[in-house]
Amino acid sequence: MVILSRIYAYIENFYLYLRLIFVQRYLICSMAKREVETQYIGSVLGFIWAFVQPVVMITLYWVIFSVGFKVQPKNDVPFVVWLTAGMTSWYIFADIVNGSSGIILVHAHLIKKTLFYPNILPVIKILSSLITHAIFLVVLIGLILLQKMPVSGYYLQFLYYLACLCVLALGLSWAVSALNVFIRDVGQIVNVILQIGFWITPIFWDLQMMPPQIRIFFKLNPMFYIVQGYRESFIYFLPFWKHPYQTLYFWIVAAFTMFAGALIFKKLKPHFADVL
Template identity: 45%
Template structure:
């Protein structure tokens, strides 16, 4: 609760730094923020073309493949971008760590909020695409806020760990990139979970990102509440809280040494 109070107290400077971080990413390019949408949209179009035209993938559960893909890949874009940028939060803002009396623990939050700007726009785009395909907005869509919060909590815990360790070993950044690649292929983003043999399904469900991706699909497509999967929900939050706890302890122990190493 004390940490949440500190976040609320520093909310103005956090938002300002998040906006600055967002602008700096595209500073100097002619198209600016437009580049934030080029890569994700290109990926969606490529997967749609390969699986729909090339492999002639049929609609999954009577849902057009492009809708099924969008619902799963949008949360992944946010998790991947926020985790990558959150891992480098301290390195990218070393001047705040070394020369200014600043609450360093908010730096990962700043990176996450910066990534959140684009994610919110993609969510709105998803609503528009589903409306175009005659999928009406229902009360189930409210839980996108819940899964958005779940995504932020998970990424924040991971970022606390990785941003602390990367100060002492730059190899952590490469390890994070490799693990994100594994996470992309092991999460049912563009392939259906139904093809997984029953005896292996539990293994894939241990991936906390599975909960979020399926949650977005339950929100946009299947109209299923998150509490209808109580065991999976409990598991996700237990894992997330443990990750945040480990990240907090690690961050506090390593924080006094950041300025010396940087």
């Protein structure tokens, strides 16, 4: 009974944790808007820079791999489209997690001097990152139309995979943002892990290149599910329920990550003001 009551208490606290995000939704939207505006304040081109970075990045990788290394189309799909579909999902994930690692330190003045709920800060980062994500999507759809590839209602399925990504990223962001307050090396460690994760996730390369016996290890990476899902939404037009076991595995990992991240943040939050 003691164990059950403790589990119930954890679940109830987690529910209240999520409910707080809903209660603070107007503040979250306002701060996310302000964060986007401050990124380009003082620059001559302003918001145009948000378009320049994705276009330059995709063009650079396309020239290197398609023109330089002569990478062939994947299953009759132009490599630049295949690559962009994978990068679109990874870029926002890396931006959220990497940006959240130091977000408590950046807003230390709010935590020390006002009645503020710091657990909403990673949510603010997620909302602000959606702007760049939308630009990546525009570029992706533009490339699809330019290559005269078919258009489908399956495009809307990306919203499901985006929700998957946000749940996973939010759990990780809560954990790394809280830990970074006490161990300042966490931000650097996160950056290194994301660089490794970029190359072990099938973004530039196809999983079919690997021997069958080791493919399962790459599929254990939860970002594989999301990257592949974006491609299935924009290129292959496959519904997410075609992979029931992968879907179940992903949500188990994502739910555990989100719950663990919230627990870590909740345990460390009372000590933020003493360290900042």
